[in-house]
């Protein structure tokens with residue numbers, strides 16, 4: 001990974017004129033809206049043309065569009081963007097469109113710790129991080145002939161759950177699996193899904209206190225996944241599989257949700273443990289991150305994934321969530337990110353939250 005000297009990168013910046021920038025997709029309406037509420041200029045990076053739908057949302061529209069030929073070569077425009085005092089807010093699609101390698105090489109100040117990518121994008125390292133933090137993950141099944149309970153088969157790098165499938169026996173597995181693509185087999189955890197949206201600040205101590213800084217819970221969602229979430233309209237999964245229709249896990253949207261209050265201590269225990277371990281492993285998962293969980297009927301959490309930046313599940317909460325309302329009215333994750341940058345800028349601490 002290229003190691004930029006963030007202080008050097010910021011040295012030429014006009015700190016009174018910072019611009020918050022992101023790629024026009026994913027959670028960009030929320031990011032631009034939040035930055036605007038905190039008084040920042042905004043810039044939307046878009047391929048080929050200005051995206052017309054932003055005209056319909058004046059409070060989510062960036063002040064300026066920056067048109068590129070392809071996301072892959074945003075790096076080529078780095079010096080032009082530096083002149084605009086741009087701070088980049090990466091989101092899931094940003095990293096995917098750019099590619100992890102290009103993202104790590106992007107010569108622009110970026111919100112959060114880019115080193116997290118090495119831990120999050122490699123399933124083995126991700127498991128090492130989460131399990132050594134004391135979290136419970138779904139069991140991994142190494143030998144498919146040993147499948148004796150429902151499992152979910154996940155292809156590496158599959159976008160939005162595409163191609164994932166459930167198998168209950170070895171026969172079902174072997175019929176469906178595409179052996180040309182690398183995959184893992186995981187216990188299919190029965191329960192209800194909660195995607196928990198945290199915010200970790202290494203520089204503020206006004207929330208759930210950690211060894212360094214503090215942790216907030218801003219919101220939670222449940223993903224809407226097609227076709228699994230509506231498959232019962234046609235019949236039972238077993239009936240459909242008999243005629244060759246298999247449920248899939250492609251994300252199409254996000255549904256707001258709250259959880260029983262008695263589970264919140266565990267939510268904070270898990271979030272805190274993940275941050276503390278990340279500080280030890282790579283200097284910390286800074287800013288927004290999301291734990292993707294299933295809560296079982298014993299009220300135990302199993303964590304199947306971590307996403308180390310703003311997730312699209314925060315989008316239902318542009319004007320605040322039932323949790324963020326208890327921190328400050330009208331507080332979205334996008335706005336919280338802008339606040340962190342503003343706070344750090346005032347105190348000369350930008351290098352602590354950017355990389």
Ligand code: AMP
Nearest residue numbers: 138152161186187188189223249304305
């Ligand atoms: P992922 O790409 O790991 O986020 O998985 C995509 C979707 O598959 C999730 O949003 C869940 O609906 C489902 N899923 C993933 N892992 C599991 C699991 N171990 N048990 C049950 N459902 C899962």
